[in-house]
Amino acid sequence: MAKIITKNLNLWYGAFQALKNVNSSIEANRITAIIGPSGCGKSTLLRVFNRMNDLIEGVRTDGEVLIDDKNIIDSGTDLVVLRKKVGMVFQRPNPFPLSIYENIVFGERIHADGITRDKLDEIVEGSLKDVLLWDELKDRLNTPALRLSLEQKQRLCIARLIAVKPDVLLMDEPCSTLDPQATARVEELMRELKSRYTIIIVTHNMQQAARVSDDTGFMLLGELAEFGKTEQIFTAPQDKRTEDYITGRYG
Amino acid sequence: MRKFKEFIIEKLVLICGLASIFFVVLIFLFLLKEGLAVFKTVGPFKFLFGKSWYPISEPAQLGILPLILGSLLVTVGAAIISIPIGVGCAIYIAEIAPLKIKETLKAGIELLAAIPSVVLGFIGMITLVPLVKTVFHLPTGLTALSGSIMLAFMAMPTIVSIAEDALYSVPKTYKEGALALGATHWQTIWRVMLPAASSGILAAVMLGIGRVIGETMAVMMITGNAAVMPNSILAPVRTLTATIAAEMGEAVVGSEHYFALFAIGIVLFVISFAINVTADLFLHKRQ
Numbered sequence: 098m099a100k101i102i103t104k105n106l107n108l109w110y111g112a113f114q115a116l117k118n119v120n121s122s123i124e125a126n127r128i129t130a131i132i133g134p135s136g137c138g139k140s141t142l143l144r145v146f147n148r149m150n151d152l153i154e155g156v157r158t159d160g161e162v163l164i165d166d167k168n169i170i171d172s173g174t175d176l177v178v179l180r181k182k183v184g185m186v187f188q189r190p191n192p193f194p195l196s197i198y199e200n201i202v203f204g205e206r207i208h209a210d211g212i213t214r215d216k217l218d219e220i221v222e223g224s225l226k227d228v229l230l231w232d233e234l235k236d237r238l239n240t241p242a243l244r245l246s247l248e249q250k251q252r253l254c255i256a257r258l259i260a261v262k263p264d265v266l267l268m269d270e271p272c273s274t275l276d277p278q279a280t281a282r283v284e285e286l287m288r289e290l291k292s293r294y295t296i297i298i299v300t301h302n303m304q305q306a307a308r309v310s311d312d313t314g315f316m317l318l319g320e321l322a323e324f325g326k327t328e329q330i331f332t333a334p335q336d337k338r339t340e341d342y343i344t345g346r347y348g
Numbered sequence: 349m350r351k352f353k354e355f356i357i358e359k360l361v362l363i364c365g366l367a368s369i370f371f372v373v374l375i376f377l378f379l380l381k382e383g384l385a386v387f388k389t390v391g392p393f394k395f396l397f398g399k400s401w402y403p404i405s406e407p408a409q410l411g412i413l414p415l416i417l418g419s420l421l422v423t424v425g426a427a428i429i430s431i432p433i434g435v436g437c438a439i440y441i442a443e444i445a446p447l448k449i450k451e452t453l454k455a456g457i458e459l460l461a462a463i464p465s466v467v468l469g470f471i472g473m474i475t476l477v478p479l480v481k482t483v484f485h486l487p488t489g490l491t492a493l494s495g496s497i498m499l500a501f502m503a504m505p506t507i508v509s510i511a512e513d514a515l516y517s518v519p520k521t522y523k524e525g526a527l528a529l530g531a532t533h534w535q536t537i538w539r540v541m542l543p544a545a546s547s548g549i550l551a552a553v554m555l556g557i558g559r560v561i562g563e564t565m566a567v568m569m570i571t572g573n574a575a576v577m578p579n580s581i582l583a584p585v586r587t588l589t590a591t592i593a594a595e596m597g598e599a600v601v602g603s604e605h606y607f608a609l610f611a612i613g614i615v616l617f618v619i620s621f622a623i624n625v626t627a628d629l630f631l632h633k634r635q
Binding site: 147149152176177178179180181184185187189191192193194195203204206207208254257258261 | 519521522524525526527528529530531532535539540543544
């Protein structure tokens with residue numbers, strides 16, 4: 098069953114239309130990649146799913162975005178509940194200037210009152226194990242997170258997100274600041290996580306989309322030009338524009 | 349010829365650059381020379397912790413503890429009032445206020461900084477002093493509390509503008525990260541923005557307090573100027589600065605009294621210097 102469905106989704110930044118009539122259906126427990134040249138609206142689309150676009154002044158959205166059959170574009174949507182359920186990993190790793198431990202329990206602290214230390218310890222261990230950082234960091238959980246390497250920071254951000262127990266992970270070019278080895282390891286992590294989450298990744302890196310995703314959407318000038326199984330998009334695209342892009346004619 | 353011109357300009361700029369340090373050193377040496385002379389007649393310990401300041405009685409009693417406590421009381425009071433309001437105002441301007449209100453508030457804060465302290469002093473004298481008198485049923489409204497309230501207004505512009513700057517320069521990615529985890533706006537401010545801006549905010553507070561300690565005119569006008577040991581914030585006090593300003597004109601040059609006033613100057617200099625250095629440390633930590 099589809100986890101996220103967009104119907105006739107349009108979005109404007111002031112007078113500029115950034116998304117044009119986007120219709121898509123994203124499945125649970127799969128990795129969906131959104132590719133396209135820069136400025137095509139792929140990050141904007143991703144930020145619709147957790148309403149991060151609300152931070153920008155002058156944004157207007159219409160159409161429907163159903164997550165578990167609830168229209169989250171609706172003005173009555175509780176953003177705290179939505180963002181707990183739909184988490185996001187950013188382009189630049191952004192751990193808070195707190196300790197490693199406090200970064201991971203941040204979500205728990207803001208969402209639940211009176212949690213015990215044991216419970217928090219458990220969350221920290223579980224989340225760090227999920228992102229394969231536990232062995233590296235278990236002895237220095239109280240050191241500042243800002244001292245970690247870029248890759249560790251990005252993993253920590255994923256751990257911090259998992260600790261909130263979301264359903265959907267939105268990843269906005271999560272590997273763009275990482276070197277090829279670190280990128281490969283984060284991609285491996287994504288594959289491991291997909292059995293439990295719905296993952297949507299925006300990437301400008303076509304090879305990454307081909308390697309890691311199950312479904313791919315290709316965006317151009319605010320339109321979702323083509324959406325389908327990754328294999329098909331990369332081997333037998335239906336749309337001429339997709340073919341031109343993946344064969345490197347522009348981008 | 350061109351080279352010569354360059355040389356002259358370079359040296360001129362160098363002299364300008366060194367001048368400021370040179371004058372500070374000169375001032376400090378002069379203070380030391382005049383101030384340390386007082387210790388020929390009173391010991392440093394007795395000077396700092398003596399409880400009586402009767403500089404023109406015979407023999408003169410030169411203990412500045414009442415003055416130090418007076419300054420401390422007024423400053424702490426001003427800090428207690430101005431820090432929460434100032435930081436709160438900075439949070440409002442940096443994070444919450446819509447653009448129009450933000451611009452108005454910033455202009456207002458700058459205007460507050462532009463009010464001469466003597467003007468603040470007489471406004472306080474006419475409005476605040478009678479109010480303190482009636483509210484607390486005191487024989488006089490010229491108290492440390494009045495001074496604290498008035499000086500809070502002087503510290504506020506410094507605190508607000510530097511703290512606002514510190515909050516503004518917190519990377520936007522922190523805010524996005526917290527919001528994306530489902531934090532409310534206030535949780536984001538309290539748990540992420542404030543800790544991230546903490547060193548800048550501390551520096552703001554230190555600089556604000558530095559301004560209060562050095563302030564003379566307003567405190568002289570509304571704190572009552574009684575150089576006695578203060579027993580409450582509702583009693584008249586006299587600060588270090590007000591003592592120098594009030595007595596320097598009548599002290600006989602070369603007398604004990606005259607040297608003692610310079611020694612008070614040294615004490616003030618050291619306090620201000622310590623505060624500024626601490627603030628500087630915090631600011632550098634931030635960068």
